[in-house]
Amino acid sequence: MASTKLTGKDLRGIGFPEGRAIGAAIRILEKSYKGKSRIFKLEMLKRVVETPALFREHETLGPIAHALLTQTEYNKTIDLNKKRIEYRVYGIEGIEPGAINQMEIAMKLPITKAGALxxxxxxxxxxxxxxxxxxxxAVIPYGVGVDIGCRMCMTIYDLPVSFLExxxxxxxxxxxxxxxxxxxxxxxxxxxxxxxxKEFSEIAIIKNLKDRAYKQIGSSGGGNHFVEFGAVHILNEENELGLESGKYLGILSHxxxxxLGxxxxxxxxxxxxxxxKLPNEAKHLAWLDLNSNEGQxxxxxxxxAGDxxxxxxxxxxxxxxxALGEEHLAIIENHHNFAWKELGENGEELxxxxxxxxxxxxxxxxxIPGSMTSPGFIVKGKGDHASINSASHGAGRVMSRTKxxxxxxxKEVSQYLKSAGVEAIGSGLDEAPMVYKDIHKVMAFQKDLIDVIGSFDPKVVRMCGDERFHEVD
Structure with missing residues (x-):
């Protein structure tokens, strides 16, 4: 029996322009008119492509008509603003020109309202x-990042640091x-x-990712991701964690x-x-309108992905x-690589x-973590408007992975870790402590953005690189 499924070639043959309208038409026809003949489907689509305005309010075919009517607009290159919006840079002397240039371009997008680096x-x-x-x-997928919802998580235990040592x-x-x-x-x-x-059953791209998500749940990625035991130092009695000042055993993960993400x-x-469609220098800043089906x-x-x-x-x-047989005293979690709906200074939703x-x-x-041999910090935000209520997510790289x-x-890295009293499992040269900026300098640049209420010193660190336990318990 001949297939009744439509192809892009079929649609181009009846006048559909190259672009998103073809994909929308195939998805809708195969879902709503499954079992109908190819001739029936093509005749229906031919009427839509010839007079899309007549089908704008059609219950089923309306999205196809909308895609066709806006196809010309979508194919136009959107100009950047000639003048960028002003923004704050914290610690500019330690930031490479490439990052500044990218931020300059982002501040010229017609959808941009504010920014900070x-x-x-x-x-x-x-x-x-x-x-x-x-x-x-509007939401920019590459403004969120590839590792959606990447985050830090710390648990603090009523165990002495000497027990770890x-x-x-x-x-x-x-x-x-x-x-x-x-x-x-x-x-x-x-x-x-x-x-x-329900997203696993309702969103097409996610349907095929559920098995992989189940297999990978509870695991960590490669690169700069880690799980480590270390010493938590709570600085004073007045803290939101309800802990006495002093040192505790802690676990920190990234x-x-x-x-899935x-x-x-x-x-x-x-x-x-x-x-x-954006100019080449801004193409990775392409956005999705939140009023569109794609944006939603x-x-x-x-x-x-964040959850x-x-x-x-x-x-x-x-x-x-x-495995420890212990209950935690406190847990702290925060994420980055994400987009939030928040109110600006004038009450406008951004x-x-x-x-x-x-x-x-x-x-x-x-x-805010440092490196394998430098402390991380437990912080409390001050709500600074110039930074858009933000702070750094770590020390930041000073050396590329390739370099x-x-x-x-x-040998050099091993000696460096040993002198710092840190034992590392896995990890590569591209994640050596020396590739990161001085966390103390980074923290000094953002003292107006956060208060420090505690610190974390890594002692036993695991990162990607030791695969001996592949798929075993």
Missing amino acids: MPDAHQGYGLPIGGVLATKN SNRSKFKKLLLENTRFGQASFKQPRDHEVLER SGSRG ANIARHYTKLAMDIC EYWLAMNL YASACHYQIHQRLAD IVHRKGATPAGKGVLGI AKQTLSK
């Missing part, structure tokens, strides 16, 4: 890492047995309610939404670039808590993109 900033794709951008009713081999074993990185996964993943979300990011970035769909997918990333951290910490930036609204708690691999040696 954090002191850990460095060049990325589209919006720089450390870039904060507020837009009006005298039992390092035990804590190393705990990390090896209860964490997975990169391509490694647990043979028996734990279930989580996030996997039952990871994101794994393959990466595939969502790639899909909607391509879609945005197809719909929103991405918003749902982005939030799902999935949180679920991964919850399971990482729960597995380690079970879409705030924080690509590698920590939310720092008034009283909001967060964690690190070309200039550093394993």
Whole structure:
């Protein structure tokens, strides 16, 4: 029996222009007119493409007509504003020119309302890492980033730091047995309610990602993602955590939404670039209008990825808590690589993109890590408007991954870690402590944005690179 499914070639043959209207037509016809003959479908679409205005209000064919009517507009290149909006840069002397240039371009987008550049900033794709951008009713997939909802999570335990120092081999074993990185996964993943979300059945791109999401849940990515044991130092009695000042054993993790988030990011970035044509230097800043079906769909997918990333951290910490046999005293979590709906100074709703930036609204708690051999900090936001209620998400790179691999040696890095009293499992030369900026200088640049209420000193660190436990429990 001949197939009744339509192809792009079929639609171009009856006059459909190249672009999004073809995809919309095929999706709608195959869903709403499944089983109908190709001749029936093509005759119907031919009427729509010849007089799309007559079908604008049609219950089923309306979206196709809308896509056809706006096709010409979508194919036009959108001009950047000639003059950029003013924005604040924190610690400009430590930020590479490439990141500044990317921010300059972002501030010329016609949808941009405000922006800021954090002191850990460095060049990325589209919006720089450390870039904060507020837009009006539009979301930029590459302004969110590829690792959607990447986050920090810390649990604090009523255990003395001396216990960690005298039992390092035990804590190393705990990390090896209860964490997975990169391509490694647990043979028996734990279930989580996030996997039952309706988006997995309602959004086409996500339907095919559920099995992968289940397989990877509770694991960490590669690159700069980590899980580590260390010493938490609470500075004073007056703190939002309800803890006495002093030192505690803590676990800190950094990871994101794994393959789920990466595939969502790639899909909607391509879609945005197809719909929103920008000059070449700004093409990765293509946006989706939140009044459009595509924008609403991405918003749902982005939030799902963020919740999935949180679920991964919850399971990482729960597995380690079970192995320790301890209940935590406090838990802190914050994320970056995300977009939030927030109110600007004049009460206008804005879409705030924080690509590698920590939310720092008034009283909001967060964690800003350093490197394997430098402290991270527990912080409380001051709600600074110039920074769009944001702070850095770490120390920031001072050396590219390529340069690190070309200039550093394993022996050199090993000696550096040993002298700092840190034991690392996995990790590559591109994540050596020397590739990062001085966290103390970064923190000094943002003293008006956050208050420090505690610190974290890494002691036993695991990162991607040790794959001996691939798919085993």
